[in-house]
Amino acid sequence: MTDFLEIERRLGANTYKPLDVVLTEGRGVWVTDVDGNRYLDCLAAYSAVNQGHCHPKILAALTRQAGRLALTSRAFRNDQLALFYEDLARLTKSHKVLPMNSGAEAVETAIKAVRKWAYQVKGVPRDRAEIIVCADNFHGRTLGIISFSTDPGSRDEFGPFLPGFRIVPFGDADALQAAITPNTAAFLVEPIQGEAGVIIPPAGYLARARALCTANTIMLILDEIQTGLGRTGRLLAEEHEGIEADLTLVGKALGGGFYPVSAVLSNSDVLGLLQPGQHGSTFGGNPLACAVARASLRVLVEEGMIENAAAMGTRFLSHLQNLEGNIVREVRGRGLMLAVELHPEAGGARRYVEALRKRGLLAKETHDHIIRFAPPLVITADEVDWAAERIASVLH
Structure with missing residues (x-):
């Protein structure tokens, strides 16, 4: 393992602070390092591996398609793209789909699309469109996206930044209402702020945001x-409040842990305005990506992973809530998106993450005092209990 770490430090840009574990194999919720040690993965690549590592049906779709046709660019059509549109639109009840690669690309696409809508449909004066966003958001790290980040580490010394954004507190519907102007094109928000530490807004917040957007002719963009x-524990987090976004951004798990796939899902009013040459991607919608995404969606539904996330999330959260005390300040979660916030005097989350690694469980700290737990959705009750025992032994 030491050789791998030395090469990374010598040749790689220092943009991450990973745990010193070098993984070489994964199956389901379990991963193995180069020294043969086995770990339960409680991060799932930030939800990109919802279906579990190396799911055999997604792997079969990948290898089958890779042996037939992998890339055409969008200069030509392929026989997987239309089927991908059909599967994703049917599942999410969307009218239009625009495929991209990374989540950040999906966010940038949505920003472009709603600005165009604002000028062509709403009548906002050219180059005056505004998008309202939330403090402590995380939508990616492109220059456009960090223009409305409130994280100094993401912004410092990367300016000048893109204008046209208003920042309001997350979970504060009154602040959202006060920020709306005739030039407001959209409200972009995460249903739950993941990178910020699994921050769940007050009940009714998204429903009120939906009502405000409708009343003021504003597009609601949910970064899912x-x-x-x-x-x-639901296909989309918006379902917890019974609302529908105008644009929904999906990615990560859309690629089943095998391939970067993202998409902007929309009503026809927004994506229907885009014309050839105004947006695109060489790899977006390629046949390999589409075949992988179709298989990823299929196993998610057919194997009951969404329902399992709800049930196992309740079980996991119950275990974690028993930890609140001298070290643990608060426990939060919905489905299998969970966090433990430590008291400042606990000495920071990193030391506990390192201790969990030594006990065979991989998790990741965020914002110094928070540990996130987000295992693949295929986790079993026995595996949840196994993880909870190790977490309790560290956070006692």
């Missing part, structure tokens, strides 16, 4: 890149 595709 982490919360979507089963993570919270």
Whole structure:
């Protein structure tokens, strides 16, 4: 393992602070390192591996399609794209689909699309459109996206930034209402703020945001890149409040842990305005990505992973709630998107994450004092109990 770490430090850009574990194999919720040690993965690649590592049916779709046709660009059509549109639109009840690769690309696409809608449909003066976003958001790390980040680490020394954004507190519907102007094109929000530490808004917040957007002719954009595709115990987190976004952003688990796939899902009013040459991606909608995504969606539904996330999330949360005390300040969660926030005097979350690694469980700290737990949705009750025992032994 030491050789791998030395090469990374010598040749790689220092943009991450990973745990010193070098993984070489994964199956389901379990991963193995180069020294043969086995771990329960409680991060699932930030929800990109919802279906579990190396799911055999997704792997079969990948290898089958890779042996037939992998990439055409969008200059030509392929026989997987239309089927991908059909599967994803049927499942999510969307009218239009625009495939991209990364989650950040989906966010950038949505920003472009709603600005165009604002000028062509709402009548906002050219180059005056505004998008309302939330403090402590995380939508990616492109230059456009960090223009409305409130995280100094994401922004410092990367300016000048893209204008046209208003920032309001997350979960505060009154602040959202006060920020709306005639030039407001959209409200972009995560149903649950994942990177911020699994921050769940007050009940009714998203429903009121939906009502405000409707009343003021504003597009509601829900970034479901982490919360979507089963993570919270529903297909989409918006379902918890019975609402529908105008644009929904999905990614991560759409690729089943094998391939980067993202998509912007929309009503026809927004994506229907885009014309050839105004947006695109060489790899977006390629046949390999579409075949993988179709298989990823299929197993998610057919194997009951969404329902399992709800049941196992309740079980896991119950275990974690028993930890509240001298070290643990608060426990939060919905489905299998969970977090434990530690008291500041606990000495930071990293030391406990390292201790969990030594006990065979991989998790990740965020914002110094928070540990996130988000295992693949295929986790069993026995595996939840096994994980909870190790967490309790560290956070006692």
